[in-house]
Amino acid sequence: MSDYTLPTLPYAYNALEPYISEEIMTIHHTKHHQAYINALKTAEASYAQAAAPKERIALQAAIKFNGGGHINHSLFWKNLAPANSDAAKLKAGPLQDAINRDFGSLDNLKAELNASSAAVQGSGWGWLVYNKKTGKTEILTLPNQDPVLPPYVPLIGIDVWEHAYYLQYKNVRPDYLKAIWNVINFEEAEKRLVEASKVC
């Protein structure tokens, strides 16, 4: 369990240009995500040594923050893809059907997810999730590095921590949110939806 490593980016650091800059991708992946992994390992090592509930409880915040950071960013890199790649197109299929059914259209989904993500007060993430209880897709925002938990399954995550966009978009989060849709990996999102929809 403590053998976490930084997952390789599925594309070059400059592959999401001009929508997400090479500089951001490099720092975001090699510094921020790496830091969550390092701290997660440290926290879990301490947890393994903890002898009492009080000590374990004291470590919960570090595990949640760094574990969540590792989970979220691992999902994030995979739900991005170079613009104009096949994966960045929403094709006919279960994901498109679900989006049209639950949001009316892809444009509506973008507008709603962007509005919710822009409105996050502080650091956090905007998510398109699948709700296993209702069988519907929904929008969810979470603070800091809180991970998506059952009954929700993450389909598309958008990082709205300032480090995700500030070097390029400064304070104008809405511009980043508009741009990122050019590099969303709908293929990966559909894979996640199909997996989540399976009746076990």
Add this chain to the structure above:
Amino acid sequence: MFALARNALRAPARRAFANAPAAAAASLHTLPDLPYAYNALEPYISEEIMKLHHSKHHQTYVNGLNAAEESYAKATSVKEVIALQAAIKFNGGGHINHSLFWKNLAPNAEGGGQIPEGAFKNALERDFGSVENFKKELNTQTAAVQGSGWGWLGYSPKSKKLEIVTTANQDPLITHIPIIGIDIWEHAFYLQYKNVKPDYLNAIWNVINFKEAAKRFEDAAK
């Protein structure tokens, strides 16, 4: 006791919800002027950061606060009032915190970074062992904020001591009287220091306005 927080804003007229007649236009909050030029904190905090931080981020909190208070004045039910609480806390806190922040910074050439001899310095040494210890502790706790927030040196009216407190997001400091605030939102340092928070936290000590801190302490400790 919380005069500092209150005085940091121009207090709008009190208003009641439910059964209130249409409220007269509340006095709007405005962005306070920076007490120095945008480039005056160089090289410790860049001109680019100061410009964006003051004229964009803080301005947005002011605008958001005015809008939230306008809606608040029109609210006719408890439910509506409660629904507005988050916007008032976030934008009001943002306005309070940044108003305090600009004043507890000062150009290095004009005394920024220098602690005057006196009651405040003595209290720092009494409560932290040394000024160096104090800086180290504030930096450590501020760097450890998970997400966005602030690190504070605060005066506790209960214990009558100086203590370090952190707050999340734009929550204002209300358990203590704010003496020194350090913004650890990424927008406060990222353009210059990127992910290396400790470098920002070491640099900012060169532009902390200890004269203002001492004044706040003297007011608080009365």
